[in-house]
Amino acid sequence: MPIIVNLDVMLARRKTASKDLAAAIGITAQNLSILKTGRARAIRFSTLAAICRELNCQPGDLLEYVSGPEPEAAEGGE
Amino acid sequence: MDKIQRLSSRLRVLFLAGMVSVPVLHAVGWAFFERIMATPPLNFSSIFGLSWGEPPFMAGPATLAMKLLGFCSSMLPGAAAMYGFACLAGLFGRFGKGEMFSAATVRLLRRLGWAVLVAQGMQVLHGSLASLILTMGNPPGRHVVTIGLDSATLAETVTGVVIILASWVMDEARKLKEEQELVI
Numbered sequence: 086m087p088i089i090v091n092l093d094v095m096l097a098r099r100k101t102a103s104k105d106l107a108a109a110i111g112i113t114a115q116n117l118s119i120l121k122t123g124r125a126r127a128i129r130f131s132t133l134a135a136i137c138r139e140l141n142c143q144p145g146d147l148l149e150y151v152s153g154p155e156p157e158a159a160e161g162g163e
Numbered sequence: 164m165d166k167i168q169r170l171s172s173r174l175r176v177l178f179l180a181g182m183v184s185v186p187v188l189h190a191v192g193w194a195f196f197e198r199i200m201a202t203p204p205l206n207f208s209s210i211f212g213l214s215w216g217e218p219p220f221m222a223g224p225a226t227l228a229m230k231l232l233g234f235c236s237s238m239l240p241g242a243a244a245m246y247g248f249a250c251l252a253g254l255f256g257r258f259g260k261g262e263m264f265s266a267a268t269v270r271l272l273r274r275l276g277w278a279v280l281v282a283q284g285m286q287v288l289h290g291s292l293a294s295l296i297l298t299m300g301n302p303p304g305r306h307v308v309t310i311g312l313d314s315a316t317l318a319e320t321v322t323g324v325v326i327i328l329a330s331w332v333m334d335e336a337r338k339l340k341e342e343q344e345l346v347i
Contacts, residue, residue: 116347124345125346125347126345126346
């Protein structure tokens with residue numbers, strides 16, 4: 086996946102624990118872990134907005150594009 | 164969901180009972196072959212492989228060897244039926260635990276479809292074997308081998324194909340569910 090999620094970096098910068106963020110934005114720690122480890126296929130705008138609100142950052146601080154193999158067509162996602 | 168889980172747990176027990184009853188029913192059927200064939204309401208012709216419900220001409224009563232061979236022959240489709248019941252019990256056991264669209268449920272449904280198909284093929288084979296076994300005591304020239312397909316066999320073959328097709332659809336649903344689980 087050429088999209089890298091830099092959530093762990095932003096969590097470290099803000100000195101916020103994963104479980105605190107998960108509780109604050111209303112998702113499970115397990116789902117936040119999927120997001121942090123880059124296993125997520127897609128992220129809802131509402132989730133992204135909540136993370137940006139809680140960590141006081143921009144979507145670009147969380148997501149990064151690096152050139153690499155493209156995922157298969159019609160793999161889904163938002 | 165609760166309703167599905169509750170009903171599934173009960174059905175699982177029913178299918179397990181069905182699985183156990185198959186060999187018992189076949190054994191009882193062959194043990195009392197003459198009596199059952201002479202009692203029309205109890206005519207388990209499918210167990211005996213007799214599509215038309217009438218046994219072929221037999222020169223004498225069925226011997227113990229005939230009954231044992233007949234039982235072994237009838238357990239060809241019977242074993243497939245037992246496997247089908249085991250698949251159903253496994254499937255509804257998982258439904259009972261709330262596991263609807265998983266790789267395991269898809270696999271069980273697909274195996275059920277194949278079990279239904281194999282059972283029909285075995286039923287045709289058993290029909291021929293049973294006619295041969297029941298007339299093995301006849302004088303030379305009076306042995307009979309029958310082969311036949313009836314509407315029930317064809318209908319159940321179609322059912323097997325439909326179940327396999329449904330398992331493919333279920334597999335697509337499983338992929339969608341797994342995809343959905345990775346949307347955060």
